Amino acid sequence: xxxxxxxxxxxxxxxxxxxxxxxxxxxxxxxxxxxxxxxxxxxxxxxxxxxxxxxxxxxxxxxxxxxxxxxxxxxxxxxxxxxxxxxxxxxxxxxxxxxxxxxxxxxxxxxxxxxxxxxxxxxxxxxxxxxxxxxxxxxxxxxxxxxxxxxxxxxxxxxxxxxxxxxxxxxxxxxxxxxxxxxxxxxxxxxxxxxxxxxxxxxxxxxxxxxxxxxxxxxxxxxxxxxxxxxxxxxxxxxxxxxxxxxxxxxxxxxxxxxxxxxxxxxxxxxxxxxxxxxxxxxxxxxxxxxxxxxxxxxxxxxxxxxxxxxxxxxxxxxxxxxxxxxxxxxxxxxxxxxxxxxxxxxxxxxxxxxxxxxxxxxxxxxxxxxxxxxxxxxxxxxxxxxxxxxxxxxxxxxxxxxxxxxxxxxxxxxxxxxxxxxxxxxxxxxxxxxxxxxxxxxxxxxx
Numbered sequence: 001x002x003x004x005x006x007x008x009x010x011x012x013x014x015x016x017x018x019x020x021x022x023x024x025x026x027x028x029x030x031x032x033x034x035x036x037x038x039x040x041x042x043x044x045x046x047x048x049x050x051x052x053x054x055x056x057x058x059x060x061x062x063x064x065x066x067x068x069x070x071x072x073x074x075x076x077x078x079x080x081x082x083x084x085x086x087x088x089x090x091x092x093x094x095x096x097x098x099x100x101x102x103x104x105x106x107x108x109x110x111x112x113x114x115x116x117x118x119x120x121x122x123x124x125x126x127x128x129x130x131x132x133x134x135x136x137x138x139x140x141x142x143x144x145x146x147x148x149x150x151x152x153x154x155x156x157x158x159x160x161x162x163x164x165x166x167x168x169x170x171x172x173x174x175x176x177x178x179x180x181x182x183x184x185x186x187x188x189x190x191x192x193x194x195x196x197x198x199x200x201x202x203x204x205x206x207x208x209x210x211x212x213x214x215x216x217x218x219x220x221x222x223x224x225x226x227x228x229x230x231x232x233x234x235x236x237x238x239x240x241x242x243x244x245x246x247x248x249x250x251x252x253x254x255x256x257x258x259x260x261x262x263x264x265x266x267x268x269x270x271x272x273x274x275x276x277x278x279x280x281x282x283x284x285x286x287x288x289x290x291x292x293x294x295x296x297x298x299x300x301x302x303x304x305x306x307x308x309x310x311x312x313x314x315x316x317x318x319x320x321x322x323x324x325x326x327x328x329x330x331x332x333x334x335x336x337x338x339x340x341x342x343x344x345x346x347x348x349x350x351x352x353x354x355x356x357x358x359x360x361x362x363x364x365x366x367x368x369x370x371x372x373x374x375x376x377x378x379x380x381x382x383x384x385x386x387x388x389x390x391x392x393x394x395x396x397x398x399x400x401x402x403x404x405x406x407x408x409x410x411x412x413x414x415x416x417x418x419x420x421x422x423x424x425x426x427x428x429x430x431x432x433x434x435x436x437x438x439x440x441x442x443x444x445x446x447x448x
Contacts (some may be wrong), residue, residue: 090327154340165429176428
Protein backbone atom coordinates (compact mmCIF):
# COMPACT_ATOMS: atom_id res chain seq x y z
CA UNK A 1 0.00 0.00 0.00
CA UNK A 2 1.61 3.28 -1.11
CA UNK A 3 1.92 6.24 1.21
CA UNK A 4 0.46 9.54 0.03
CA UNK A 5 2.84 12.52 0.15
CA UNK A 6 2.21 15.36 2.59
CA UNK A 7 2.53 18.81 1.07
CA UNK A 8 3.11 22.23 2.59
CA UNK A 9 0.09 23.48 4.53
CA UNK A 10 -1.37 20.02 4.93
CA UNK A 11 -1.68 19.30 8.67
CA UNK A 12 -4.43 16.70 8.92
CA UNK A 13 -2.87 13.29 9.03
CA UNK A 14 0.67 14.59 8.84
CA UNK A 15 1.63 12.86 12.06
CA UNK A 16 0.11 9.62 10.82
CA UNK A 17 2.08 9.85 7.59
CA UNK A 18 5.26 10.50 9.55
CA UNK A 19 4.53 7.58 11.87
CA UNK A 20 3.98 5.32 8.89
CA UNK A 21 7.48 6.00 7.63
CA UNK A 22 10.15 3.30 8.09
CA UNK A 23 12.47 3.88 11.05
CA UNK A 24 15.50 4.74 8.91
CA UNK A 25 13.44 7.32 6.99
CA UNK A 26 12.22 8.86 10.26
CA UNK A 27 15.81 9.18 11.45
CA UNK A 28 16.77 11.03 8.28
CA UNK A 29 13.79 13.32 8.61
CA UNK A 30 14.55 14.02 12.29
CA UNK A 31 18.15 14.86 11.41
CA UNK A 32 16.90 17.40 8.88
CA UNK A 33 14.86 19.21 11.55
CA UNK A 34 11.36 20.66 11.57
CA UNK A 35 8.78 20.44 8.88
CA UNK A 36 9.55 16.77 8.64
CA UNK A 37 7.01 15.55 6.13
CA UNK A 38 7.29 18.46 3.71
CA UNK A 39 11.09 18.65 4.02
CA UNK A 40 11.28 14.91 3.20
CA UNK A 41 9.03 15.28 0.19
CA UNK A 42 11.02 18.24 -1.09
CA UNK A 43 14.23 16.23 -0.69
CA UNK A 44 12.75 13.45 -2.78
CA UNK A 45 11.66 15.90 -5.44
CA UNK A 46 15.16 17.28 -5.72
CA UNK A 47 16.52 13.84 -6.59
CA UNK A 48 14.53 13.75 -9.84
CA UNK A 49 16.65 15.40 -12.51
CA UNK A 50 15.41 15.99 -16.00
CA UNK A 51 17.62 14.29 -18.55
CA UNK A 52 19.19 16.91 -20.81
CA UNK A 53 18.60 16.47 -24.55
CA UNK A 54 21.61 15.05 -26.38
CA UNK A 55 24.00 17.23 -28.35
CA UNK A 56 26.63 16.48 -30.98
CA UNK A 57 29.35 16.51 -28.32
CA UNK A 58 27.44 14.28 -25.91
CA UNK A 59 26.69 11.90 -28.81
CA UNK A 60 30.41 11.57 -29.52
CA UNK A 61 31.16 11.00 -25.83
CA UNK A 62 28.50 8.31 -25.50
CA UNK A 63 29.53 6.57 -28.71
CA UNK A 64 33.23 6.35 -27.89
CA UNK A 65 33.38 6.42 -24.07
CA UNK A 66 30.36 4.43 -22.89
CA UNK A 67 32.33 1.18 -23.13
CA UNK A 68 36.11 1.57 -22.71
CA UNK A 69 36.84 -2.05 -23.65
CA UNK A 70 34.92 -1.75 -26.92
CA UNK A 71 36.66 1.55 -27.68
CA UNK A 72 40.07 -0.03 -27.03
CA UNK A 73 39.26 -2.90 -29.40
CA UNK A 74 38.72 -0.42 -32.24
CA UNK A 75 42.49 -0.41 -32.67
CA UNK A 76 42.09 -3.70 -34.56
CA UNK A 77 40.01 -1.97 -37.28
CA UNK A 78 42.79 0.01 -39.03
CA UNK A 79 45.34 -2.75 -38.44
CA UNK A 80 43.04 -5.40 -39.91
CA UNK A 81 42.17 -3.25 -42.93
CA UNK A 82 45.81 -2.33 -43.58
CA UNK A 83 46.97 -5.94 -43.38
CA UNK A 84 44.05 -7.12 -45.50
CA UNK A 85 44.95 -4.62 -48.21
CA UNK A 86 48.42 -6.14 -48.49
CA UNK A 87 46.87 -9.59 -49.19
CA UNK A 88 49.58 -11.28 -47.14
CA UNK A 89 49.40 -13.74 -44.24
CA UNK A 90 45.78 -14.84 -44.57
CA UNK A 91 45.69 -16.22 -41.03
CA UNK A 92 46.65 -12.86 -39.51
CA UNK A 93 44.14 -11.09 -41.74
CA UNK A 94 41.36 -13.39 -40.50
CA UNK A 95 42.26 -13.01 -36.82
CA UNK A 96 42.64 -9.20 -36.89
CA UNK A 97 39.45 -8.58 -38.86
CA UNK A 98 37.69 -11.13 -36.65
CA UNK A 99 38.64 -9.02 -33.62
CA UNK A 100 37.83 -5.77 -35.45
CA UNK A 101 34.23 -6.73 -36.25
CA UNK A 102 33.39 -7.50 -32.60
CA UNK A 103 33.52 -3.84 -31.39
CA UNK A 104 32.00 -2.64 -34.68
CA UNK A 105 29.04 -4.98 -34.12
CA UNK A 106 28.54 -3.52 -30.64
CA UNK A 107 28.66 0.06 -31.92
CA UNK A 108 26.34 -0.79 -34.78
CA UNK A 109 23.81 -2.15 -32.31
CA UNK A 110 24.18 0.89 -30.04
CA UNK A 111 23.60 3.29 -32.96
CA UNK A 112 20.52 1.36 -34.01
CA UNK A 113 19.07 1.36 -30.49
CA UNK A 114 19.65 5.10 -30.05
CA UNK A 115 18.02 5.82 -33.40
CA UNK A 116 15.08 3.61 -32.43
CA UNK A 117 14.56 5.64 -29.23
CA UNK A 118 13.70 8.68 -31.36
CA UNK A 119 10.87 6.82 -33.09
CA UNK A 120 7.65 5.12 -32.09
CA UNK A 121 7.62 1.65 -30.58
CA UNK A 122 6.58 0.05 -33.88
CA UNK A 123 9.20 1.84 -35.97
CA UNK A 124 11.83 1.22 -33.30
CA UNK A 125 11.03 -2.47 -33.26
CA UNK A 126 11.29 -2.58 -37.05
CA UNK A 127 14.69 -0.84 -36.94
CA UNK A 128 16.00 -3.31 -34.39
CA UNK A 129 14.63 -6.19 -36.46
CA UNK A 130 16.28 -4.84 -39.61
CA UNK A 131 19.69 -3.95 -38.21
CA UNK A 132 19.80 -6.50 -35.39
CA UNK A 133 21.69 -8.96 -37.59
CA UNK A 134 23.38 -6.46 -39.89
CA UNK A 135 26.82 -8.00 -39.39
CA UNK A 136 25.62 -11.48 -40.32
CA UNK A 137 23.82 -10.06 -43.36
CA UNK A 138 26.90 -8.18 -44.56
CA UNK A 139 29.20 -11.17 -44.11
CA UNK A 140 26.71 -13.46 -45.87
CA UNK A 141 26.21 -11.06 -48.80
CA UNK A 142 29.96 -10.77 -49.38
CA UNK A 143 30.42 -14.55 -49.18
CA UNK A 144 27.45 -15.08 -51.53
CA UNK A 145 28.89 -12.61 -54.00
CA UNK A 146 32.13 -14.62 -53.96
CA UNK A 147 30.17 -17.80 -54.71
CA UNK A 148 30.76 -19.35 -51.27
CA UNK A 149 27.23 -20.74 -50.97
CA UNK A 150 28.26 -23.46 -48.51
CA UNK A 151 29.93 -20.90 -46.23
CA UNK A 152 26.78 -18.75 -46.31
CA UNK A 153 24.52 -21.67 -45.48
CA UNK A 154 26.82 -22.86 -42.69
CA UNK A 155 27.11 -19.38 -41.16
CA UNK A 156 23.32 -18.94 -41.11
CA UNK A 157 22.68 -22.31 -39.47
CA UNK A 158 25.59 -21.64 -37.12
CA UNK A 159 24.14 -18.28 -36.05
CA UNK A 160 20.80 -19.88 -35.22
CA UNK A 161 22.43 -22.69 -33.23
CA UNK A 162 24.79 -20.27 -31.48
CA UNK A 163 21.91 -18.09 -30.31
CA UNK A 164 19.52 -20.76 -29.07
CA UNK A 165 22.15 -23.07 -27.59
CA UNK A 166 25.28 -21.14 -26.60
CA UNK A 167 23.73 -17.77 -25.72
CA UNK A 168 20.54 -19.08 -24.16
CA UNK A 169 22.50 -21.73 -22.26
CA UNK A 170 24.92 -19.14 -20.87
CA UNK A 171 21.97 -16.94 -19.87
CA UNK A 172 20.32 -19.76 -17.93
CA UNK A 173 23.60 -20.69 -16.22
CA UNK A 174 24.55 -17.09 -15.37
CA UNK A 175 21.07 -16.23 -14.10
CA UNK A 176 20.71 -19.56 -12.27
CA UNK A 177 23.81 -18.83 -10.20
CA UNK A 178 22.02 -15.87 -8.57
CA UNK A 179 18.37 -17.02 -8.78
CA UNK A 180 17.24 -20.64 -8.15
CA UNK A 181 14.25 -20.33 -10.50
CA UNK A 182 14.28 -18.10 -13.58
CA UNK A 183 10.84 -17.03 -14.81
CA UNK A 184 9.88 -15.48 -18.13
CA UNK A 185 6.91 -14.91 -20.44
CA UNK A 186 6.08 -18.42 -21.69
CA UNK A 187 3.51 -17.18 -24.25
CA UNK A 188 6.01 -15.00 -26.09
CA UNK A 189 8.68 -17.69 -25.86
CA UNK A 190 6.38 -20.38 -27.31
CA UNK A 191 5.33 -18.04 -30.13
CA UNK A 192 8.99 -17.50 -30.97
CA UNK A 193 9.75 -21.22 -30.97
CA UNK A 194 6.70 -21.77 -33.18
CA UNK A 195 8.15 -19.36 -35.72
CA UNK A 196 11.41 -21.33 -35.59
CA UNK A 197 9.51 -24.57 -36.24
CA UNK A 198 8.12 -22.98 -39.40
CA UNK A 199 11.62 -22.10 -40.54
CA UNK A 200 12.74 -25.69 -39.97
CA UNK A 201 9.85 -26.90 -42.12
CA UNK A 202 11.06 -24.60 -44.90
CA UNK A 203 14.52 -26.18 -44.65
CA UNK A 204 13.24 -29.76 -44.45
CA UNK A 205 11.01 -29.47 -47.54
CA UNK A 206 13.83 -29.17 -50.15
CA UNK A 207 15.72 -32.06 -48.56
CA UNK A 208 12.59 -34.22 -48.56
CA UNK A 209 11.81 -33.22 -52.15
CA UNK A 210 15.27 -34.26 -53.31
CA UNK A 211 15.00 -37.66 -51.67
CA UNK A 212 11.54 -38.23 -53.14
CA UNK A 213 12.54 -37.21 -56.67
CA UNK A 214 15.62 -39.41 -56.64
CA UNK A 215 13.62 -42.39 -55.38
CA UNK A 216 10.95 -41.90 -58.04
CA UNK A 217 13.52 -41.60 -60.80
CA UNK A 218 15.41 -44.72 -59.74
CA UNK A 219 12.15 -46.67 -59.48
CA UNK A 220 11.07 -45.49 -62.92
CA UNK A 221 14.40 -46.39 -64.49
CA UNK A 222 14.36 -49.85 -62.93
CA UNK A 223 10.95 -50.50 -64.52
CA UNK A 224 11.92 -49.18 -67.95
CA UNK A 225 15.49 -50.34 -68.49
CA UNK A 226 17.95 -52.88 -67.27
CA UNK A 227 20.07 -50.61 -65.11
CA UNK A 228 23.80 -51.14 -64.92
CA UNK A 229 25.42 -49.67 -61.85
CA UNK A 230 28.49 -47.55 -62.53
CA UNK A 231 31.91 -48.04 -61.03
CA UNK A 232 31.14 -45.66 -58.18
CA UNK A 233 27.91 -47.48 -57.38
CA UNK A 234 25.57 -44.56 -58.20
CA UNK A 235 22.97 -43.76 -60.87
CA UNK A 236 23.58 -40.01 -60.92
CA UNK A 237 24.07 -39.73 -64.67
CA UNK A 238 20.95 -41.75 -65.47
CA UNK A 239 18.89 -39.83 -62.93
CA UNK A 240 19.71 -36.43 -64.39
CA UNK A 241 19.02 -37.67 -67.93
CA UNK A 242 15.63 -39.02 -66.91
CA UNK A 243 14.66 -35.81 -65.13
CA UNK A 244 15.42 -33.64 -68.13
CA UNK A 245 13.64 -35.98 -70.50
CA UNK A 246 10.43 -36.18 -68.47
CA UNK A 247 9.91 -32.79 -66.83
CA UNK A 248 12.28 -30.43 -68.59
CA UNK A 249 13.75 -29.38 -65.22
CA UNK A 250 16.82 -30.67 -63.47
CA UNK A 251 16.79 -31.55 -59.79
CA UNK A 252 18.79 -28.44 -58.93
CA UNK A 253 16.31 -26.26 -60.80
CA UNK A 254 13.42 -27.77 -58.90
CA UNK A 255 15.17 -27.18 -55.57
CA UNK A 256 15.84 -23.56 -56.49
CA UNK A 257 12.23 -23.02 -57.59
CA UNK A 258 10.91 -24.50 -54.33
CA UNK A 259 13.40 -22.48 -52.26
CA UNK A 260 12.57 -19.16 -53.93
CA UNK A 261 8.84 -19.66 -53.59
CA UNK A 262 9.23 -20.70 -49.96
CA UNK A 263 11.47 -17.70 -49.27
CA UNK A 264 8.75 -15.32 -50.42
CA UNK A 265 6.21 -17.01 -48.15
CA UNK A 266 8.64 -16.84 -45.21
CA UNK A 267 9.12 -13.10 -45.68
CA UNK A 268 5.35 -12.57 -45.67
CA UNK A 269 4.99 -14.64 -42.49
CA UNK A 270 7.80 -12.70 -40.80
CA UNK A 271 6.07 -9.44 -41.71
CA UNK A 272 2.87 -10.77 -40.15
CA UNK A 273 4.84 -11.76 -37.04
CA UNK A 274 6.22 -8.23 -36.71
CA UNK A 275 2.67 -6.86 -37.01
CA UNK A 276 1.58 -9.34 -34.34
CA UNK A 277 4.47 -8.39 -32.04
CA UNK A 278 4.43 -4.63 -32.51
CA UNK A 279 0.72 -3.91 -32.95
CA UNK A 280 -2.05 -6.43 -32.33
CA UNK A 281 -0.45 -8.40 -29.45
CA UNK A 282 2.27 -6.10 -28.22
CA UNK A 283 1.13 -6.67 -24.62
CA UNK A 284 2.67 -10.14 -24.87
CA UNK A 285 6.06 -8.50 -25.36
CA UNK A 286 5.67 -5.58 -22.95
CA UNK A 287 8.48 -5.00 -20.46
CA UNK A 288 7.41 -6.76 -17.28
CA UNK A 289 10.69 -6.27 -15.45
CA UNK A 290 9.86 -2.83 -14.11
CA UNK A 291 13.08 -1.38 -15.43
CA UNK A 292 13.60 2.30 -16.18
CA UNK A 293 13.25 3.56 -19.71
CA UNK A 294 16.57 3.85 -21.49
CA UNK A 295 17.62 7.50 -21.87
CA UNK A 296 18.32 9.05 -25.26
CA UNK A 297 22.07 9.69 -25.43
CA UNK A 298 22.54 10.51 -29.13
CA UNK A 299 20.84 12.87 -31.58
CA UNK A 300 18.98 11.55 -34.60
CA UNK A 301 21.54 12.92 -37.04
CA UNK A 302 24.54 11.54 -35.15
CA UNK A 303 22.83 8.15 -34.76
CA UNK A 304 22.35 7.96 -38.54
CA UNK A 305 25.92 9.16 -39.21
CA UNK A 306 27.45 6.62 -36.82
CA UNK A 307 25.20 3.88 -38.21
CA UNK A 308 26.35 4.62 -41.77
CA UNK A 309 30.04 4.92 -40.91
CA UNK A 310 30.14 1.74 -38.83
CA UNK A 311 28.27 -0.18 -41.55
CA UNK A 312 30.95 0.82 -44.09
CA UNK A 313 33.76 -0.38 -41.82
CA UNK A 314 31.89 -3.62 -41.09
CA UNK A 315 31.58 -4.23 -44.84
CA UNK A 316 35.31 -3.61 -45.39
CA UNK A 317 36.44 -5.84 -42.54
CA UNK A 318 33.91 -8.53 -43.51
CA UNK A 319 35.26 -8.63 -47.05
CA UNK A 320 38.79 -9.25 -45.79
CA UNK A 321 37.46 -11.78 -43.28
CA UNK A 322 35.59 -13.78 -45.91
CA UNK A 323 38.53 -13.56 -48.31
CA UNK A 324 40.82 -15.18 -45.76
CA UNK A 325 38.56 -18.14 -44.92
CA UNK A 326 40.32 -20.38 -47.41
CA UNK A 327 43.70 -19.50 -45.88
CA UNK A 328 42.66 -20.38 -42.32
CA UNK A 329 40.96 -23.62 -43.36
CA UNK A 330 44.24 -24.74 -44.91
CA UNK A 331 46.44 -23.42 -42.09
CA UNK A 332 44.31 -24.77 -39.23
CA UNK A 333 43.12 -27.94 -40.92
CA UNK A 334 39.42 -27.15 -40.52
CA UNK A 335 36.58 -27.33 -43.01
CA UNK A 336 34.63 -24.41 -44.46
CA UNK A 337 31.58 -25.84 -42.71
CA UNK A 338 33.25 -25.58 -39.28
CA UNK A 339 34.44 -22.04 -40.04
CA UNK A 340 30.90 -21.04 -41.02
CA UNK A 341 29.12 -22.94 -38.26
CA UNK A 342 31.32 -22.02 -35.30
CA UNK A 343 33.74 -19.15 -36.04
CA UNK A 344 31.72 -16.67 -38.11
CA UNK A 345 28.67 -16.63 -35.76
CA UNK A 346 30.94 -15.57 -32.91
CA UNK A 347 31.93 -12.45 -34.84
CA UNK A 348 28.46 -11.08 -35.42
CA UNK A 349 26.93 -12.17 -32.13
CA UNK A 350 29.66 -11.47 -29.57
CA UNK A 351 28.33 -8.08 -28.44
CA UNK A 352 24.70 -9.15 -28.09
CA UNK A 353 25.85 -12.37 -26.39
CA UNK A 354 27.41 -10.28 -23.65
CA UNK A 355 24.28 -8.15 -23.34
CA UNK A 356 22.01 -11.18 -23.01
CA UNK A 357 24.15 -12.79 -20.31
CA UNK A 358 24.48 -9.52 -18.38
CA UNK A 359 20.72 -8.93 -18.16
CA UNK A 360 20.16 -12.60 -17.30
CA UNK A 361 22.28 -12.11 -14.19
CA UNK A 362 19.72 -9.45 -13.17
CA UNK A 363 16.87 -11.97 -13.61
CA UNK A 364 15.57 -10.21 -16.75
CA UNK A 365 15.03 -13.41 -18.71
CA UNK A 366 12.41 -11.94 -21.04
CA UNK A 367 15.04 -9.60 -22.42
CA UNK A 368 17.64 -12.36 -22.64
CA UNK A 369 15.28 -14.66 -24.53
CA UNK A 370 14.29 -11.75 -26.76
CA UNK A 371 17.94 -11.31 -27.71
CA UNK A 372 18.78 -15.00 -28.14
CA UNK A 373 15.62 -16.51 -29.60
CA UNK A 374 14.56 -13.27 -31.30
CA UNK A 375 17.86 -13.05 -33.15
CA UNK A 376 17.45 -16.65 -34.33
CA UNK A 377 13.97 -15.78 -35.61
CA UNK A 378 15.30 -12.85 -37.59
CA UNK A 379 17.99 -14.99 -39.18
CA UNK A 380 15.68 -17.90 -39.98
CA UNK A 381 12.65 -15.94 -41.20
CA UNK A 382 14.21 -12.76 -42.62
CA UNK A 383 17.94 -13.13 -43.39
CA UNK A 384 17.80 -16.63 -44.93
CA UNK A 385 14.93 -15.91 -47.37
CA UNK A 386 16.41 -12.51 -48.26
CA UNK A 387 19.70 -14.18 -49.21
CA UNK A 388 17.82 -16.76 -51.30
CA UNK A 389 16.13 -13.91 -53.18
CA UNK A 390 19.44 -12.03 -53.49
CA UNK A 391 21.12 -15.15 -54.89
CA UNK A 392 18.29 -15.35 -57.40
CA UNK A 393 18.97 -11.76 -58.47
CA UNK A 394 22.76 -12.03 -58.80
CA UNK A 395 22.74 -15.52 -60.29
CA UNK A 396 24.06 -17.54 -57.33
CA UNK A 397 22.40 -20.92 -56.58
CA UNK A 398 21.50 -20.07 -52.98
CA UNK A 399 18.73 -22.43 -51.90
CA UNK A 400 17.07 -23.73 -48.75
CA UNK A 401 18.54 -27.18 -49.36
CA UNK A 402 20.99 -27.88 -46.54
CA UNK A 403 22.93 -31.05 -45.95
CA UNK A 404 21.00 -33.78 -44.15
CA UNK A 405 23.16 -33.58 -41.01
CA UNK A 406 22.59 -29.81 -40.67
CA UNK A 407 18.85 -30.17 -41.23
CA UNK A 408 18.50 -32.91 -38.61
CA UNK A 409 20.64 -30.96 -36.10
CA UNK A 410 18.54 -27.82 -36.54
CA UNK A 411 15.27 -29.74 -36.17
CA UNK A 412 16.37 -31.58 -33.02
CA UNK A 413 17.84 -28.42 -31.47
CA UNK A 414 14.61 -26.46 -31.79
CA UNK A 415 12.67 -29.37 -30.26
CA UNK A 416 15.03 -29.36 -27.26
CA UNK A 417 14.83 -25.58 -26.81
CA UNK A 418 11.03 -25.57 -27.15
CA UNK A 419 10.70 -28.25 -24.45
CA UNK A 420 12.87 -26.22 -22.07
CA UNK A 421 11.11 -22.86 -22.45
CA UNK A 422 7.52 -24.11 -22.75
CA UNK A 423 6.82 -23.91 -18.99
CA UNK A 424 8.07 -20.32 -18.60
CA UNK A 425 10.71 -21.34 -16.05
CA UNK A 426 14.35 -22.40 -16.19
CA UNK A 427 17.44 -22.96 -14.05
CA UNK A 428 21.18 -23.37 -14.34
CA UNK A 429 20.98 -27.12 -15.06
CA UNK A 430 18.87 -26.55 -18.18
CA UNK A 431 21.45 -23.99 -19.28
CA UNK A 432 24.23 -26.54 -18.78
CA UNK A 433 22.26 -28.99 -20.94
CA UNK A 434 22.06 -26.46 -23.79
CA UNK A 435 25.80 -25.76 -23.53
CA UNK A 436 26.51 -29.51 -23.62
CA UNK A 437 24.47 -29.87 -26.82
CA UNK A 438 26.39 -26.99 -28.43
CA UNK A 439 29.72 -28.52 -27.42
CA UNK A 440 28.72 -31.88 -28.92
CA UNK A 441 27.69 -30.17 -32.15
CA UNK A 442 30.98 -28.26 -32.25
CA UNK A 443 32.90 -31.53 -32.06
CA UNK A 444 30.68 -33.08 -34.73
CA UNK A 445 31.17 -30.18 -37.14
CA UNK A 446 34.92 -30.25 -36.52
CA UNK A 447 35.23 -33.91 -37.58
CA UNK A 448 32.67 -33.53 -40.38
